[in-house]
Amino acid sequence: MNGGMPKPTIKDVALEAGVSLGTASRVINRFSDVNVEMRLRVERAIRKLGYTPDAVAQSMRSRSTRTIGILIRDFSSPAFVSFATVVQSLLYREGYVPLLAGYADEPRRELEILSAFAQRRIDGLIVTTSSDSDARLADTRRKLAVPTILFDRDPDGEQDTIAVDHRSGIQQVMTYLLKLGHRRVALLTGAHHVRPARERIEAFIKAHHDAGLVLDPMLLRTGSFTAEFAEQQSVDLLALPNRPTAIIAGGVNMLPGVLLAIRAAGLSIPKDISVVSSTNPELCELFMPTVTELRVDYGAMGVEASQLMLGRVQGTIKGPPRILRFDTTLIERESCAPPHV
Amino acid sequence: MNGGMPKPTIKDVALEAGVSLGTASRVINRFSDVNVEMRLRVERAIRKLGYTPDAVAQSMRSRSTRTIGILIRDFSSPAFVSFATVVQSLLYREGYVPLLAGYADEPRRELEILSAFAQRRIDGLIVTTSSDSDARLADTRRKLAVPTILFDRDPDGEQDTIAVDHRSGIQQVMTYLLKLGHRRVALLTGAHHVRPARERIEAFIKAHHDAGLVLDPMLLRTGSFTAEFAEQQSVDLLALPNRPTAIIAGGVNMLPGVLLAIRAAGLSIPKDISVVSSTNPELCELFMPTVTELRVDYGAMGVEASQLMLGRVQGTIKGPPRILRFDTTLIERESCAPPHV
């Protein structure tokens, strides 16, 4: 597979430049206290030998791997795509590399990934945990002893948090739907042990209360963020004797399931049923009719998360845990109309 | 950020177990020539101290990082999602970790990522390069001197390749469209310097030739795999005095652009124009009408790629470069109909 001589080491560079190991290291690490003459000699040697530092050896000594672990639910959501793209680009620019992993809705895999991260000595962690309330996961994160950003999860008082205000998001949606005249709105979202689901559920209940409406518990469907769950629950909802007049897909992967179920039921949007979806720009704009969307700017969250993380690992940001909140925007499209009675 | 005592090392384990460093290492690495009594003592010590090996130190000595670099175009295509999900899960199972990076259509970033990989001493590389013909990239890959799998790119005689047969794919599509009566079919795909584009272009031309048709060069639009490119070219195609009666989205990200352009032109599918798309299960099934799809099983490719890679890095697969080919399946849906004259 290979060809020829071994990779040059810093020793070779020092030898070639006729300086000591230490001086070579100082040049490589851009320390200021190096004579110009020496610096040039070392740089020439580096170029001549085609030397690149060995990151493993650097990490061995310096304790830093310049690696940021990023632990998400899965790779399939458009939200992840915007986030990951931005984060990767900003981290690389500073010489850091993201270690990306998804647990694909299997909490056990989350633990495995965390320990793989630990063994590799990541410098920082951005994590969307599968459960806010799992003490074992929290404990494992703590043991990593690196700057951590909880992504759209509950602040724990110890780590930085960057989260969406889903509560006001659902409030916006409900205000909109109620104004259109809807009284039977269904909410599909994940299980209560993650913050986005919990916030949506609470806001959903509160909106009913504030409007003086009695919430039919059949209309609240929680348990998973997957499209499969959304489809199966939608099928069930649409078969109800008094089916909802609007459905909220409360999760970035859920819209496809909802749309499939509605089509299978032979219903038309928005005539028979109104639909609002969480962030999914492509599908929402492309589907006909276009779908009203509760949009979150995950790219912007990626920028903030990267900057905060870089600040923490580089020591330029200090002090107590920060909590960054992001608002949602309701983008009204064609999928909502007054219900007909 | 931290709390308490430093992580236990193998030295602590050896001390606790009352054995030598070497013995502790042998137990950890599951060597057979260790006395049962010793093994138990070491294992107990490991459990007691909560020891986990330090992957950086292991790599330092062993030369293996158990890390596989995966370099793709970007994170946004559903094809990537299926592939990455499978690969991650199979690699983790064997104690390997994927290092995922996308160059987002900027060839310069590809080089940066490759050198980041090199510095980190990856054990293997799976790469969808931005250009089959860029000698600098090929050279950089070669210098990595690790098992490499070219993903849907031209075999270079040195590395393993796992590729889709786009040629027969386009042939299937053309046969289908010609049989429906289409004579003006447009193909949208990437630039000729990557294999999937090149194969599609060649097969597209050959299909015309074989059918005794003269290909209007205006109908062949190559240059980029992005949705933006697809949209802009589609807009242009649809404004032609004699516009095509069918469009092929020859790239996994391109369908959205095509659909947007068709909608903007006020045309209806398949009455005014037929559409065939490369792999994009969700959108193809969800859009109305459903879209005829030239499907590739990227999950299956992920399985094969992982197994081949693991075989190479673990030394269980030896010998000359392998070339694995995957076929496409044409899934006929509602987006194609005979053209009306």
Place this chain on the structure above:
DNA sequence: TTGAAAGCGCTAACAA
């Protein structure tokens, strides 16, 4: 089968 010791490539502490 086990222990002792060298050393992977580098950074950092110390001395000059």
Place this chain on the structure above:
DNA sequence: TTGTTAGCGCTTTCAA
């Protein structure tokens, strides 16, 4: 400002 040296945590000789 530069050189020398110890040692990061581990695997892997080499001897015993």
